[in-house]
Each structure stands twice: as structure tokens, then as C-alpha cells.
Amino acid sequence: MIRYRQPLKDDKAICGLVFRELLPVSYKIRDNIDIDYRFVQKDVKKRLYKGTTFVAVNRQKVPFAFIHLIPKKEELFIDMLAVDKKLQSKGWGARLLSLGERYAAARNMRSVTLFVDILNSKAQRFYASKGYRLQSFHPQIQCYRLTKSL
Template sequence: MIRKRLATIDDPAIYRLVVEQLVPFSRMYESGNSVTYSEIRKRLNANKTLVIAKGYKQPYGFISIIRKSSKLFIDMLAVDPREQGKGIGHILMKAAEDHGLRERCQMVELFVDDSNPKAIRFYSKRGYVIDSYVPDLSCYRMHKKLKR
């Protein structure tokens, strides 16, 4: 079931997913730097975060989003590797896009690390297109127009 993040229950699992599934692709952390639990909590608190879990157990996937004017920005998306390939990422993306439509957003934007071709393919299959490369972040910016 998809539900809103419950910090006490969900944050340890979300942190583990970030460290295991996102950090390895990020150039920000390749020189031995690591992301802290408090940094992740701060980002999650600034955003709306949806998780997918069996009831109120620890989540096996999450998406963190924030509305910026008429755009919805996807900050983070991760799914436990044991659950990948089962459509979980698509379910979370659909929930985020539906939220964007309810909020009258016209577009969804995200950044994807250039070292993560699997993620680039995932987003491309969902209709996202690369519109620029951001060298300082070693990321592609991708977007998709939302249709009502």
C-alpha cells in the first residue's frame, strides 16, 4: 500500500535505501564523503514523501517530491533491490504524477546521475526526456509534461 511517510517507522528504511541505492551513483559522495541520517531527514521533512509498504511495516520503496511553482520536482526515488522489477517504481511515479496533477503542476522535473543508465532508461520509459546536462552535479535533468 502507498501511504505518507511516518518518520519514526519509515526513516531508518528510507535512509538505508538512500545509502544503498542512490549514494553509490552520486559523485557528491565518491570521495569518501557520506550522507548523514540527519541530512536525509532534513530533505524528507522539506518534501512530501510517499512510501510503499505492507501496512505500517518498514517501506521497501519511497518517492520524495516537492512542488515548485507549476512544476513538481522528484527529489529521490528508491526501491529495495529485492522488489525491483515488480512495478514498484512505476507505482510510486504514478502516485507522484497524480499528486502533481491534483496540485495543478504542468511538468515534472528530476535529476538523474549520469552514472546510472538503469535509472535513465526507467524514466525514459515513463515518457521523461533529457533536456540538459548539469556538469557540476554530473547529472542529467529530465522532464515530462503532465497531461490532464
């Protein structure tokens, strides 16, 4: 089931997904960096209040995947999308991405934009298969900016 984020119930699991699924890819780029979970948790919670988050939950109502969306005028920015490693390649990322695109279309937005880490080739292939195209490379964050017109 996919539903809106419930902060008191979901934020700990969302922070765990960021820590396990997103940060290891981002920090492969930067050598010898220790990741402080407390900082990650504080930063993620702050970011979650700047937009809308949908979570996919299991039967125990624990999130195993999420997408965080930030509307920006005529463009939707996908800030984060993560799926637990054990449930990847089962369609959950595609469902969440599609939900984000429908969210944007319902608000008359013209495009969806996101950043993907330079070393995350799996995510790059995933987004390309969903119609996202390379717009630019940002060396300061070592990410590609991908966009899809709606």
C-alpha cells in the same frame, strides 16, 4: 501498500534505502570518497521535511521503496525515488512515479522534473520509458535533468 511517510517509523528505513540504492550510483562518479552514514541520515531527514514523501511498505510495515516530492510553483520536483534492490523490476518504482505524477496533476502543476546520475543508465531507461525527456546536463553534479509535461 503505499502510504504517506510516518517520520518516526519510516525515516531509518528511508535513510537505509538512500545509502544502499542511491549513493553508490552517485559516488561512482567521484573517486575515493568515503560515505559517512551519519551525515547521510542527517541530510536525508532534513530533505524529507521539505516536501511530501510516499513509502511502499511490506507486511511488517517496513518501507522498501519511497518517493520524495517537492512542489515548486507549476512544477513538481522528484527529489528522490528508490526501491530496494531485491524488489526492483516489480513495478514499485512505476507505481510511486505514477503517484507523484497524479499528485502534481491534482495540484494543477504542468510538469514533473528530476535529476538522474550520468552513470545510472538503468534509471535513465526507466524514466525514458515513462515519458521523461532530457532537458539539460549539469556537469557540476554529473546529472541529467529530465522533464515530463502533464
